[in-house]
Amino acid sequence: MERVDVAILGAGPAGLAAATVAAGAGLSTIVLDDQGAPGGQIWRAAGDVTRDRALARLLGASYGGAMEAIGAAQAAGAVFHPACDLIDANGDGALVWLDRANGGLREGQARALIVATGARERAVPFPGWTLPGVINAGAMQIALKQGGAVPDGPVVLMGQGPLLLLVLQQLLAAGADLRAVLAFDGAVPSVPFGAMARAVFGDPGLVAQGARLLLGRMRAKVPVYRDIANLRAVGGDRIEAVAFDSDRRRQQIPCTWLGVHDGVIPNTQVTQLLGLAHRWDNAARCLVPVCDDLGRMEGAPVWVAGDGAGIGGARLAGVRGARAAHDVVRALAPDRHDAPAARALAQTAARLAPARALVAALWPARDPLALVDDDTVLCRCEGVRVGTVRAAIAAGASGPNRAKVATRCGMGPCQGRICGPILAEWVARDTDTPVGALRVRPPLKPVLLADYLTLEQE
Amino acid sequence: MSAPDVLIIGAGITGAVAALTLAEAGHRVDIIDAYAPAAMASGWTLAGVRQSGRDPAELPLARAAVAEWSGLEARLGAPTHYRQGGNLRLARTEPELATIRALVADQRRAGLDLWLLTPDDLRDMAPGLSPDILGASFCPTDGHADPVATVRGFIDAALRHGARTAWGERAQAFETEHGRITAVLTDKRRITPGAVLLAAGIQVNTLLAPLGPVIPLRHPIVTVVQTQPVTARFPFVIGVANADFALRQEVSGQLRFTSGAEPGGVLAEQGNRPVVRPTLASVTATLTRAAKIMPDTANATVNAIWGGLLDLTPDALPVIDRHPDIANLTIAAGFSGHGFGIGPVTGALAGDLVLGRDPAHPVAAFRFDRWDGTGPDAGLSLHG
Numbered sequence: 001m002e003r004v005d006v007a008i009l010g011a012g013p014a015g016l017a018a019a020t021v022a023a024g025a026g027l028s029t030i031v032l033d034d035q036g037a038p039g040g041q042i043w044r045a046a047g048d049v050t051r052d053r054a055l056a057r058l059l060g061a062s063y064g065g066a067m068e069a070i071g072a073a074q075a076a077g078a079v080f081h082p083a084c085d086l087i088d089a090n091g092d093g094a095l096v097w098l099d100r101a102n103g104g105l106r107e108g109q110a111r112a113l114i115v116a117t118g119a120r121e122r123a124v125p126f127p128g129w130t131l132p133g134v135i136n137a138g139a140m141q142i143a144l145k146q147g148g149a150v151p152d153g154p155v156v157l158m159g160q161g162p163l164l165l166l167v168l169q170q171l172l173a174a175g176a177d178l179r180a181v182l183a184f185d186g187a188v189p190s191v192p193f194g195a196m197a198r199a200v201f202g203d204p205g206l207v208a209q210g211a212r213l214l215l216g217r218m219r220a221k222v223p224v225y226r227d228i229a230n231l232r233a234v235g236g237d238r239i240e241a242v243a244f245d246s247d248r249r250r251q252q253i254p255c256t257w258l259g260v261h262d263g264v265i266p267n268t269q270v271t272q273l274l275g276l277a278h279r280w281d282n283a284a285r286c287l288v289p290v291c292d293d294l295g296r297m298e299g300a301p302v303w304v305a306g307d308g309a310g311i312g313g314a315r316l317a318g319v320r321g322a323r324a325a326h327d328v329v330r331a332l333a334p335d336r337h338d339a340p341a342a343r344a345l346a347q348t349a350a351r352l353a354p355a356r357a358l359v360a361a362l363w364p365a366r367d368p369l370a371l372v373d374d375d376t377v378l379c380r381c382e383g384v385r386v387g388t389v390r391a392a393i394a395a396g397a398s399g400p401n402r403a404k405v406a407t408r409c410g411m412g413p414c415q416g417r418i419c420g421p422i423l424a425e426w427v428a429r430d431t432d433t434p435v436g437a438l439r440v441r442p443p444l445k446p447v448l449l450a451d452y453l454t455l456e457q458e
Numbered sequence: 459m460s461a462p463d464v465l466i467i468g469a470g471i472t473g474a475v476a477a478l479t480l481a482e483a484g485h486r487v488d489i490i491d492a493y494a495p496a497a498m499a500s501g502w503t504l505a506g507v508r509q510s511g512r513d514p515a516e517l518p519l520a521r522a523a524v525a526e527w528s529g530l531e532a533r534l535g536a537p538t539h540y541r542q543g544g545n546l547r548l549a550r551t552e553p554e555l556a557t558i559r560a561l562v563a564d565q566r567r568a569g570l571d572l573w574l575l576t577p578d579d580l581r582d583m584a585p586g587l588s589p590d591i592l593g594a595s596f597c598p599t600d601g602h603a604d605p606v607a608t609v610r611g612f613i614d615a616a617l618r619h620g621a622r623t624a625w626g627e628r629a630q631a632f633e634t635e636h637g638r639i640t641a642v643l644t645d646k647r648r649i650t651p652g653a654v655l656l657a658a659g660i661q662v663n664t665l666l667a668p669l670g671p672v673i674p675l676r677h678p679i680v681t682v683v684q685t686q687p688v689t690a691r692f693p694f695v696i697g698v699a700n701a702d703f704a705l706r707q708e709v710s711g712q713l714r715f716t717s718g719a720e721p722g723g724v725l726a727e728q729g730n731r732p733v734v735r736p737t738l739a740s741v742t743a744t745l746t747r748a749a750k751i752m753p754d755t756a757n758a759t760v761n762a763i764w765g766g767l768l769d770l771t772p773d774a775l776p777v778i779d780r781h782p783d784i785a786n787l788t789i790a791a792g793f794s795g796h797g798f799g800i801g802p803v804t805g806a807l808a809g810d811l812v813l814g815r816d817p818a819h820p821v822a823a824f825r826f827d828r829w830d831g832t833g834p835d836a837g838l839s840l841h842g
């Protein structure tokens with residue numbers, strides 16, 4: 001049993017900033033992360049990437065500040081637990097995690113919990129999306145970040161959002177054979193001048209980066225298709241082509257990889273497991289934890305920071321992580337609370353917010369069921385098809401958990417991480433009820449029974 | 459909505475069976491549940507269908523239920539995943555072996571086909587069991603089923619017979635006049651049924667208390683652990699002599715373990731769903747027992763962990779009775795963690811009582827007011 005003041009879940013920008021503040025104030029602080037090295041998704045394998053010249057050239061721009069953030073957390077005295085999967089937690093700060101490096105489950109007890117588990121890619125199913133070779137664009141980027149693996153054979157990208165544009169540039173720079181981009185972002189919406197000005201003024205770096213990426217897609221010599229309909233990934237054992245209508249003409253583009261991306265949504269598994277309040281964000285089409293400006297959730301000593309508290313991007317994540325940790329210090333050790341620093345962070349957060357709002361306005365979340373037919377698999381774990389779920393809803397399944405029990409949709413080992421938000425939104429829309437959420441139960445990740453036996457001697 | 463002849467409060471196995479019984483008999487039945495069908499005990503249960511280890515008062519019901527289970531799928535036109543694979547009750551220690559021997563002698567005298575197995579017998583029958591097991595009772599006519607599918611099957615069949623359902627609707631109070639319920643107030647509306655069947659598990663006393671006496675219930679927690687499918691297949695339910703562990707394999711190949719009844723369960727709600735969280739210590743203890751009994755289970759992958767609350771009476775027997783003061787109120791509750799298997803019979807008995815018919819089995823042992831002032835302190839013993 002490891003007893004600490006603060007346990008931070010996630011070692012991305014939010015978790016690292018939180019660790020720096022909490023440990024810096026003299027609170028005993030641990031940081032759990034499922035990866036083998038700190039950095040989170042955006043700074044994945046930061047140490048290796050920055051040491052490898054070619055990779056640094058390819059990916060370097062997005063790794064700005066990574067080594068500083070990691071170094072600061074370590075210098076402040078935060079203890080990093082790499083390769084650890086959170087298995088169970090409760091609102092009293094009790095934690096159970098699987099230590100993959102050393103084997104077995106470990107128990108911890110924290111006075112405060114900061115959940116900084118970031119975002120995950122939104123799933124938008126379509127016929128054939130479960131074929132091997134259809135992968136998240138984020139997963140393609142992970143392969144690049146971890147050793148510079150470039151997809152072999154022809155590649156098609158589809159979807160929308162800034163990450164897709166970034167992956168496009170990175171794949172091109174890495175020499176991937178990019179055949180087409182299926183763009184699901186519409187025409188650029190008219191953003192009010194004031195909103196644009198606030199965004200540019202508040203976070204010029206982010207706006208400039210976005211502009212560069214959009215320009216990059218225009219300049220890339222890769223055909224961009226729009227107004228996509230009747231999309232289907234075609235293949236036997238794995239994807240062989242992507243077929244679709246564009247401008248009312250049928251297209252079929254051979255490929256061995258189809259990278260899909262439709263923006264990101266908060267990773268709420270932990271806060272849901274804790275049984276704390278969440279709300280459905282209609283515009284972002286996702287579940288969001290209910291918390292105050294500093295990330296404090298109601299009913300438990302739990303703070304949520306970074307994209308896990310609602311998508312804000314990496315820059316804002318660091319600020320939110322630090323703000324949450326200042327609030328934790330105020331709660332646990334009021335005499336060490338640095339009020340001026342906390343106030344300065346509040347101003348920074350306010351300054352960065354408009355640019356994020358611009359991103360949300362440019363790439364609104366799509367209807368997750370726009371591309372499916374009744375035969376499309378909705379739940380990958382259990383192989384449940386759209387038509388089966390449609391029938392269950394028509395038969396009166398009045399909430400996502402009832403639809404789950406009736407169809408097994410969301411009952412697999414991923415606990416509905418992928419299909420759950422789609423199912424919840426769908427049931428709510430068809431029954432005209434508030435959007436619910438699939439129940440999250442321990443263990444958060446499948447774990448060997450034998451691993452539980454390592455806890456026996458308590 | 460027009461007033462029903464009978465309002466059933468609680469859509470667990472008892473309420474669902476009663477709904478079908480009454481609807482088949484031509485009555486207008488409404489069934490409501492604060493959550494959803496099989497949301498509480500009928501959902502989390504291990505779902506054994508068992509005669510062995512039953513109290514003598516319950517044994518006739520259990521035997522009648524087993525006779526019904528094999529025909530249920532045909533009757534309901536829906537899967538129950540009932541499997542008559544037998545029930546093994548293991549002895550891990552010498553005192554447990556003495557308990558098992560006494561159980562076999564007792565129940566054989568009562569006419570149940572119950573065998574005493576030696577370690578050699580067990581090796582042949584269940585090669586996955588630990589060689590340290592000293593012996594076991596085996597009842598070949600026991601079995602298990604899928605509780606959620608079964609309850610849904612009864613509800614759907616009741617719907618086909620004209621019953622009406624409302625989920626997410628909580629009964630909050632009774633209005634009474636001259637010793638009768640005249641209305642049931644829910645969080646949504648006021649219902650004026652001819653009669654009421656209260657089959658709301660751990661929630662019954664909230665509604666009973668304003669009327670007078672309640673059922674002396676405790677709500678201990680049971681820990682449930684489900685694994686991912688395993689390749690080894692076995693048909694029987696496995697229990698132990700002191701009832702602190704049980705195990706079965708679901709049709710999917712997944713294993714389901716349950717702990718014994720332990721104090722300290724708390725019912726929380728998350729988005730209108732009941733949530734009961736077991737302690738890590740109980741999870742670990744349950745899985746330790748699993749690995750001791752069947753060592754290969756250590757290689758299984760844990761898929762989900764949850765908890766359930768029992769409605770445990772002092773003698774661990776249910777209440778199936780009409781309310782002593784309220785003429786049109788029938789109660790079927792307090793099943794103490796082993797009501798699922800006998801549900802097809804007890805639900806029908808409750809229906810008999812609602813209609814004022816002679817019940818098909820003696821129900822004297824299940825009287826509402828059988829408590830003689832003793833507190834709710836009986837443990838869940840062998841027949842858990």
